[in-house]
């Protein structure tokens with residue numbers, strides 16, 4: 384299919400033509416299972432730590448300056464503990480509704496035709512911290528996203544080896560990670576149609592190097608155009624199902640109402656749908672929000688825009704007057720329908736004053752970013768048209784920034800007895816410190832944690848609730 388082939392880069396098209404034998408001749412070292420090791424030598428740089436244990440790291444704004452996100456800047460989202468996989472004993476099991484259940488070694492997978500593509504990986508919860516009212520969960524700002532070159536095999540090729548039954552409806556993925564306490568295992572499913580779609584991959588390379596442990600070594604699912612909660616890491620099991628999977632991470636988590644709901648209200652489970660595709664989104668990556676620039680001086684505004692579902696993103700429009708008028712931006716990079724575009728605009732601020740700058744992305748189906756963000760109970764899919772405020776001043780030096788750190792430096796009270804053993808055994812308190820919840824929400828969180836195995840002693844519960852709701856109130 385000519386359309387599908389366009390997804391993949393020219394370099395790899397050539398590898399595909401030559402087949403597996405030619406591929407191993409091109410890259411002999413990569414094709415040895417004995418030397419294949421996780422790319423863990425590169426340390427993360429300047430990440431915003433959302434949680435140290437489990438590992439949840441957000442890309443800082445500077446990360447958007449790279450067109451292809453280097454592994455040092457790529458965000459990490461892990462629900463449980465990071466598993467260490469031994470490649471010598473690792474097997475990928477393919478079962479369920481297949482003609483021939485299979486167990487593939489890593490070497491067998493590497494000998495299959497290799498494909499590569501650049502795709503945006505974005506957590507469904509990216510931007511959660513901007514929702515009002517606030518909700519529980521990791522408080523991502525802009526950097527729960529990256530743009531990465533993935534290398535691996537088409538999931539469809541692996542499924543074809545096993546032969547998918549005509550009764551297949553969904554494909555379920557299980558990773559090597561195991562949950563803490565009474566939590567559910569992280570298992571996610573995607574519809575069979577998306578599983579067989581040519582862009583969906585089992586990736587073993589990230590930016591032309593083996594996957595790092597944090598990103599799913601040795602093999603992870605890559606579902607281009609979809610939010611990355613479906614991109615299961617450390618994959619060990621693939622099961623074809625004849626009906627939608629009902630595990631916790633499909634039935635309870637990663638769901639959002641189909642239409643608008645009143646902000647802050649609970650939504651009936653029956654009215655919720657699984658989070659799937661991404662939608663058009665923009666980030667203004669330079670200058671920073673609230674930056675000051677000098678009148679008359681050239682400002683090279685930069686941004687990134689992306690879309691979802693493989694619908695190619697349009698260039699996007701920029702407004703320098705709060706959305707009254709819109710202009711075209713200039714393309715800088717483009718790596719295909721699943722990648723983000725970097726765009727630019729050269730601006731000469733005409734006069735002193737305060738300017739509101741907006742960047743709005745759309746896709747070729749005509750969908751554009753919303754002007755107003757729809758609220759949902761778990762804070763998924765933040766993609767409102769991004770805007771920044773810029774102060775244009777006569778003289779940069781005279782524009783001294785007042786110290787604004789008093790609030791940040793305000794001391795937090797000491798936690799009560801029982802807090803440590805109840806709340807910081809399975810995870811560190813960095814996860815807690817970013818939450819902004821009402822007393823009712825905290826009450827529910829404590830119940831949830833107790834269900835997941837937290838040791839909340841009845842005698843300590845009231846004091847813990849009091850402490851949490853006073854120290855971390857809602858936005």
Ligand SMILES: Nc1nc2c(c(=O)[nH]1)N[C@H]1C(S)=C(S)[C@@H](COP(=O)(O)O)O[C@H]1N2
Nearest residue numbers: 458459460461462506558598612614615616
């Ligand atoms: N096995 C497993 N796969 C997983 C997760 C996980 O906790 N366990 N987290 C998911 C979520 S919610 C996201 S956003 C992405 C993040 O991928 P990354 O850590 O490589 O950035 O992995 C997904 N795959």
Ligand SMILES: [Mo]
Nearest residue numbers: 460506507612
């Ligand atoms: Mo996620």
